[in-house]
């Protein structure tokens with residue numbers, strides 16, 4: 705009697721924990737931004753607004769003080785997003801993903817008496833590339849954030865916005881970075897998982913896969929249309945392998961030749 709092959713699984717917990725790790729860094733950055741803003745920039749904006757009655761002083765905005773405060777935030781951001789922390793966050797993520805997938809696909813292979821993870825010459829460089837790509841994504845979140853908060857602060861001062869209004873915009877900008885982190889976590893989990901699964905399936909002689917969606921309301925129509933259809937790894941659908949599309953949580957179920 706044929707034993708049942710365990711399904712390929714999408715590691716939601718790995719994605720959630722990656723997103724949390726990045727968000728921890730973002731929270732710290734947001735906290736120091738607001739503290740420097742409250743202590744050094746708010747008094748300058750208030751001072752400028754109190755001078756608004758006198759147009760002679762209006763152009764005399766304390767930009768040098770504000771510039772120094774922005775530089776302080778940038779300097780502190782380098783400590784929070786320092787390269788070893790970023791590298792470690794990316795590396796922990798990719799390693800967890802690998803362990804999860806390795807275990808999952810080994811269990812599929814066991815049913816057929818094959819272990820596709822015994823020799824994996826591709827793995828080392830694949831992991832290295834994935835880690836360094838993810839380290840860049842994390843660093844880009846910080847860089848995008850800093851560029852944006854700098855412009856929020858300068859625009860606010862230039863337009864004579866209240867200190868409260870500028871502060872609200874800064875808080876909102878932290879939320880944007882959090883959303884970005886969540887996107888990257890799910891997107892990268894799918895992409896890396898899809899590629900690892902394909903390599904391990906091919907290693908155990910599986911040349912075809914069945915597309916399986918996460919079967920919830922978030923699945924896009926184009927992927928729902930692929931659901932339960934069989935494709936060849938040599939000729940996948942135009943959206944790529946399961947998991948490779950933006951934020952895709954679909955997986956590839958191995959199809960063994962005799963089935």
Ligand SMILES: [Zn+2]
Nearest residue numbers: 927952953954
């Ligand atoms: Zn999908």
